[in-house]
Amino acid sequence: MSAGAADAAVGLRFTGDPLPGLVTDVGDELPVVAVERADARELEDRWGRAAAPDVIFERRFADGRPFLSVEHDERAGYRIHAEEHGTHLVTPDGERCASALPDDPPWRGLKLLAAQTLPLISTLRGREVLHAAGVVVGDRLIGIVAASGTGKSATACNAIAQGGRFFADDVLALEVADGRVYAHPGTRLLNLYARDLEAIPDAGRERLGERLGESDKVHFAPDGFPGALPLSGLLFLRRGPEVAATAVAPVTSVPSRLLGNAFLPYLDRADRLARQLEVMSVLAQGVPLAELVAAPGDGPAALAEAMREWAEGLP
Amino acid sequence: MSASSSVPLRRVTIPQHVVFRAFVEETVVLNLESGRYHGLNPTAGRMLELLGELGELDAVAARVADETGAPPSRVADDLREFCSSLAERGLIEVEPAT
Numbered sequence: 001m002s003a004g005a006a007d008a009a010v011g012l013r014f015t016g017d018p019l020p021g022l023v024t025d026v027g028d029e030l031p032v033v034a035v036e037r038a039d040a041r042e043l044e045d046r047w048g049r050a051a052a053p054d055v056i057f058e059r060r061f062a063d064g065r066p067f068l069s070v071e072h073d074e075r076a077g078y079r080i081h082a083e084e085h086g087t088h089l090v091t092p093d094g095e096r097c098a099s100a101l102p103d104d105p106p107w108r109g110l111k112l113l114a115a116q117t118l119p120l121i122s123t124l125r126g127r128e129v130l131h132a133a134g135v136v137v138g139d140r141l142i143g144i145v146a147a148s149g150t151g152k153s154a155t156a157c158n159a160i161a162q163g164g165r166f167f168a169d170d171v172l173a174l175e176v177a178d179g180r181v182y183a184h185p186g187t188r189l190l191n192l193y194a195r196d197l198e199a200i201p202d203a204g205r206e207r208l209g210e211r212l213g214e215s216d217k218v219h220f221a222p223d224g225f226p227g228a229l230p231l232s233g234l235l236f237l238r239r240g241p242e243v244a245a246t247a248v249a250p251v252t253s254v255p256s257r258l259l260g261n262a263f264l265p266y267l268d269r270a271d272r273l274a275r276q277l278e279v280m281s282v283l284a285q286g287v288p289l290a291e292l293v294a295a296p297g298d299g300p301a302a303l304a305e306a307m308r309e310w311a312e313g314l315p
Numbered sequence: 316m317s318a319s320s321s322v323p324l325r326r327v328t329i330p331q332h333v334v335f336r337a338f339v340e341e342t343v344v345l346n347l348e349s350g351r352y353h354g355l356n357p358t359a360g361r362m363l364e365l366l367g368e369l370g371e372l373d374a375v376a377a378r379v380a381d382e383t384g385a386p387p388s389r390v391a392d393d394l395r396e397f398c399s400s401l402a403e404r405g406l407i408e409v410e411p412a413t
Contacts, residue, residue: 255341259352277345
């Protein structure tokens with residue numbers, strides 16, 4: 001294998017043409033995905049010739065124009081497309097990917113790769129993907145689950161600024177091995193609202209990696225983590241207007257909290273759903289779970305501090 | 316035995332499109348054909364586990380009564396009711412007693 005090359009993410013190794021945002025994973029053998037970089041029009045021609053697709057996922061701009069779509073065809077596979085962010089064709093088995101990425105700015109193509117294409121391929125190749133950030137605190141990998149826009153990435157960035165290491169921003173690719181749940185490093189992309197970035201001291205900001213640019217968020221390329229880790233704990237972040245102080249509390253309704261945060265719910269083939277149930281069951285039984293309840297007025301720095309204290313107390 | 320439990324107990328099978336896993340305080344059953352999830356409390360989860368393992372309802376009832384210390388007739392009644400509920404949801408298939 002290509003030890004030393006930045007060619008891995010979400011539990012897969014990518015060969016052929018290079019993709020941005022990958023990490024140097026020095027761990028065990030990983031399933032291989034063959035990558036071809038191609039022109040967008042060429043991909044559209046291929047998809048048009050080969051496919052009679054169904055749209056299985058779609059996001060639109062406020063004015064109704066389509067922004068992001070995922071199409072599926074039983075024989076041809078998947079087409080992932082987002083306006084100005086690129087197009088990807090993935091074979092049904094996830095063994096090959098043809099990608100057209102915008103050259104500039106660098107974060108734009110990376111966003112679609114990180115948010116849709118690589119998680120989709122990871123799922124097709126037998127991983128289970130959880131909508132969570134991941135930060136290594138000491139030697140423990142902590143996952144952070146939260147509804148979009150409620151502080152998951154900001155908490156993760158503050159934890160990194162306070163000395164943690166980046167593992168994943170939005171998606172944890174999971175697998176069960178030897179009765180434990182392992183997570184694989186995500187794509188090297190961190191997205192953070194400018195107001196949350198401003199609240200991080202300068203010394204902490206340097207730990208977030210190279211600044212790639214900004215859109216509605218500021219984008220960073222952090223250092224990638226060099227391999228899978230057992231998941232040491234999982235925190236569900238919740239704003240708690242009823243609490244006086246930020247605290248870690250027991251979590252309830254565990255199955256629905258876990259299954260409800262599975263990433264890419266539109267991938268609902270029976271084999272995926274069965275594997276998802278298996279992974280979430282092992283996670284529920286073997287990984288410490290808790291709710292991180294944020295008191296009014298407490299920002300991401302306080303949440304990161306509470307997360308660190310909880311992580312350090314784990315067995 | 317009670318009058319209701321004198322009805323011959325039957326055998327059940329769990330179809331291939333039904334999977335279930337424990338989640339500490341709950342068992343989640345998933346019908347892969349419908350994509351629907353169902354939650355069971357620990358006792359019901361144990362009953363389903365034994366149904367998959369033993370098949371025969373009378374054997375399951377005896378095991379549950381032994382494990383819980385509950386009266387066998389009450390366990391048998393509860394088990395029959397539970398199986399009816401599972402069958403209505405397509406989560407088990409009921410076979411006549413042989």
